[in-house]
Amino acid sequence: MPDSSPPPPPGPAPDRPSRPDRAAHLAERAEALRELVPSYLARRRALLLWLAAGLIAVGWAAIWVGCRYVAMGDVVSVVLGVFCLALAVGLVVPSTLAVASGVREDLEARERLLAWAGSARDRDSLARWHSPGRALFWLLPSLVLCCFGSASAAMAAVDGSARALGFALLAGGTGALGMAKAVGYYRLVSRELTVSKD
Template sequence: MPRRDLPPPPPPAHLRAWLDETAVRDDRARFLLDLGRRSLGLGRLLLLWAVSAVFALGWSFVGMGLMAFEEGDPVAFVLGIVFVALGAGVLVPAAFWFAWGARRDRQVHRLLCAWAETTRDPVTDRQVRAPGRSLTWLLASFLVGVAGLWVTFGVAVSARPGQETYGEVAYCMGLGMILWITGLLGLGKAGVHYRWAVRAFRAPRRG
């Protein structure tokens, strides 16, 4: 996966007093806008969906393995083992990919907090708040989460003995759970960014 280095942390307060104020403000604007796009940009949303798609692919292999096991045929049993192994081969790297992204998000958030506290710039602060991007994350994640809940509970309620196998039900419910968790993560990220922006860029008290 291609990886770019993150912006550096801001210089300590005792060193900023010796630096050119305009240069510090320009660095703050450039780094905050870059970090804001990394945190809540459209590319980050698509990356979250890409990770979820990989999880769905891995679970599809596992689901095919479960359905093969239910056939009770020796050949199907061997195919089931192959499918489960393929699923594990996809799910394990996806889990590492997800963990890497979560760690990266924490680093970006720490840098956002640090640079936001260095000084104030109304123009930059307004852009970093990004209410439009927050709303996009919120609406898109809400729709994905609703779709996941509909698939999960819809399959559980409509399943009938003799019509759907346990493997088919587990497969569909697993896909629904992946969608639901993806939507929940997106909603949480949008909410965290909004709450942080309100605290970080609120107008200073007078008097």
């Protein structure tokens, strides 16, 4: 779901770069991070993830309703059940594929982001790519989802409700994906603020 092709990974840096070479590399690094971070933490990506998770939840509910209708046995109930199951497949399969594709793209973008961030360290360029607002947009709702999913999963395990457990795992998994992105970004910023020994 990135807007454009991300910058290529950084090339190998010399062991003892000269000052002009280091300045050029830091400028290239800052520009790459300025492109990568807003794309990686884009709010629309979070909204698409939550939308896909919501559609999967609706599909899971449709599976549950469809199975109950089919179990009734009469013709009308079976027809309604088959319709609900078909609707569930139409919601769950594309949404799951979209989430999987987004996760794969996120992993690729994260590797590139870490490669550029690890190629040097420069506090002066941090202000040009630091995006705390985007990170909070990912972190706070994801934290709520993760806590809600964990608590609901614990209650569903006690009650033995497979339907509630499915919703809880979906909420917790969606929240965990968002938290992983936000926490990884905060670790990146923390590393940038650490005094380099170079």
